[in-house]
Amino acid sequence: MLKFYKILLFVILNYFFLSSQILSIEKKIKIGLLVPLTGSNKEVGQSIIKAVILAVTDINNDLIEIIIKDTNSEPNKTLKSAIELKELGVQVIIGPVFHQSLAYLDQIKGVKFLSLTNKTIDLPKNTISAGVNSTSQLLAIKKFLDLNNIKKTIFLTPIQNYEFEIKKGIEESNINIFKEHSYDPDPTKLTKQIEEITYYNVRKQNLQNEIYKIKKSSDINKEQKIKDLEKKYTIGNVDFDAVIISDFNENLKSVATSLLYTDIFPTDKYFITLNQWFDESLLREKDFQPIYYPSINKKNFDDFKERFFKKFNENPNHLSLLSYDLIGLVYYLSSKNDLSKLDRIFKKKNSFKGKTGIFNVKDNKIYHQLNFYKIQDNQLIEIF
Numbered sequence: 420m421l422k423f424y425k426i427l428l429f430v431i432l433n434y435f436f437l438s439s440q441i442l443s444i445e446k447k448i449k450i451g452l453l454v455p456l457t458g459s460n461k462e463v464g465q466s467i468i469k470a471v472i473l474a475v476t477d478i479n480n481d482l483i484e485i486i487i488k489d490t491n492s493e494p495n496k497t498l499k500s501a502i503e504l505k506e507l508g509v510q511v512i513i514g515p516v517f518h519q520s521l522a523y524l525d526q527i528k529g530v531k532f533l534s535l536t537n538k539t540i541d542l543p544k545n546t547i548s549a550g551v552n553s554t555s556q557l558l559a560i561k562k563f564l565d566l567n568n569i570k571k572t573i574f575l576t577p578i579q580n581y582e583f584e585i586k587k588g589i590e591e592s593n594i595n596i597f598k599e600h601s602y603d604p605d606p607t608k609l610t611k612q613i614e615e616i617t618y619y620n621v622r623k624q625n626l627q628n629e630i631y632k633i634k635k636s637s638d639i640n641k642e643q644k645i646k647d648l649e650k651k652y653t654i655g656n657v658d659f660d661a662v663i664i665s666d667f668n669e670n671l672k673s674v675a676t677s678l679l680y681t682d683i684f685p686t687d688k689y690f691i692t693l694n695q696w697f698d699e700s701l702l703r704e705k706d707f708q709p710i711y712y713p714s715i716n717k718k719n720f721d722d723f724k725e726r727f728f729k730k731f732n733e734n735p736n737h738l739s740l741l742s743y744d745l746i747g748l749v750y751y752l753s754s755k756n757d758l759s760k761l762d763r764i765f766k767k768k769n770s771f772k773g774k775t776g777i778f779n780v781k782d783n784k785i786y787h788q789l790n791f792y793k794i795q796d797n798q799l800i801e802i803f
Contacts, residue, residue: 448483448753450746451504453497453514453532456489463516463738464489467535469731470739471513474746483750490515494522505530511753511761513745516738521546531761533745535738538584539784547765549741549785551715551775553581553588553665556693559713559789560663561594563802569689571597572661573616575674577604585665597659604670613677622653622682629654653682661689668698675707685709694789696737702797709795715740716776716790717801723774744773 452471454464468487475483486507488500497520504512511531515521518536525543532543537550564572574596576585582601589596602612614620630648633641648654662683664674671692678690690710695701697717701710720740727735748771752761769780777788791802 446482448480448750449507449509449511450483450485450749451501451507451509451512451514451530452485452487452742453490453500453504453512453520454487454516455492456487458491458493460492460516463736466733466736466739467514467516467742470727470735470743471746473727473730474743478747478750480750483746485746490520492517492520494520497521498523498526501527501530501532511749513742513749531765533749535741535745538581540583540587542783544783547780547783547785549745550738551694551741551787551789552784553584553693554591555787555789556713557588557592557594558786559791560691561592563691563711563713563791564595564661566803567689569661570595571659572663572689572691573598573600573659574663574665575616576601576665577670578602579604596663602674604666604673606673609673610677610680613674614681617657617678617681617683618655619653619681622655622657625654626651651682657683657688659688661691663691663693665693667693667695671695672704672707675704675710679706697792697799701794702799705797708797709793711791711793711802713789713791715787716774717792717799719774719776740774744775744778747773 452468454467455461456464471485475485486504486509488504490497490500492515497515501512501524505527510529511533513533514535515532516535518534518538521532521534521536521543524532524546527545530545532546533549534542534546535550536548537552539548539552539554542548563569572595574585574589576582576599578601589599600612600616602609602616626648630645633644633648638644662678664671666674675690678684685707686709690707692710692712694714695712697714697720704710720737723740723743724735727733727739751771752764756764765780765783771778771780775787776790779786779788793800793802
């Protein structure tokens with residue numbers, strides 16, 4: 420009988436030991452990470468990995484397990500790596516980074532992808548776009564236009580691969596646009612297109628006509644008036660109060676310069692653009708200041724960069740900050756829900772707060788509630 424009890428006790432102890440092991444496995448939070456580890460974008464991938472390390476360190480929970488796989492920024496490689504992650508029991512994957520890598524991911528069932536792309540068109544049903552999309556940016560711009568009672572805004576969009584994303588953002592944000600214009604960013608064509616949009620030749624002719632008219636007049640002050648007019652390039656106003664330039668880097672500067680050339684100045688008309696991720700080179704472009712744009716919370720971004728640099732002795736890219744927030748989001752949701760049910764959660768409207776600021780998850784997309792900034796006198800100023 421004693422031997423029987425010993426055996427029974429052994430079985431019970433082993434049962435609880437095995438149960439605790441199973442429970443521990445069940446509680447393990449496996450998060451996949453799909454980033455480019457090879458190819459031309461491998462530096463982007465390395466920066467994201469370091470941000471994930473920083474996030475896991477901050478959360479400080481041994482149950483989090485990050486499993487990293489390479490995409491090589493290529494759809495077939497991304498699919499192969501995603502399948503490997505699923506076979507390892509991963510149900511939530513952060514990544515891939517680029518929209519083109521999403522091509523075949525709809526073949527994988529039972530896995531949710533939190534992609535860092537800001538594109539929202541042609542997403543697989545199992546993928547959430549977590550980047551700062553055009554709708555988020557235009558909602559912030561709309562708020563600024565409404566606060567300043569700006570009624571006539573023209574929208575300049577380059578003929579690029581994100582043109583349809585911009586149009587979708589205009590529709591979803593319900594922003595009031597007076598006129599829309601598409602332009603070719605080729606520098607040899609750009610200035611002529613901006614001339615047509617701003618009626619430059621008409622206004623230039625108005626000036627010549629006015630000078631001719633005064634010359635023929637008997638006005639005793641005509642010499643001084645003519646001298647004053649000859650200092651101008653055009654006469655006459657344009658039919659808009661603000662211009663939104665949906666471009667970046669040197670292309671943005673080229674458009675702004677063309678506007679200056681056609682006698683349109685930011686001191687008279689609002690120059691507004693999309694999220695520039697605090698491009699410091701804009702601080703040096705005094706000719707087209709003030710210029711306005713929406714972006715994430717600058718204070719939080721600076722804090723993240725400082726902590727990132729302190730740990731890794733290098734500066735992060737902006738995608739790193741997004742991935743940092745996504746680790747926190749997945750961890751938070753996993754503590755409240757079964758990871759297998761995240762698909763249902765992401766289809767509802769939920770608000771969260773991260774380093775980027777407040778963001779909403781709705782209809783398999785993340786919408787960021789952005790701040791709004793102005794660059795004036797070589798300084799960045801927060802509007803809201």
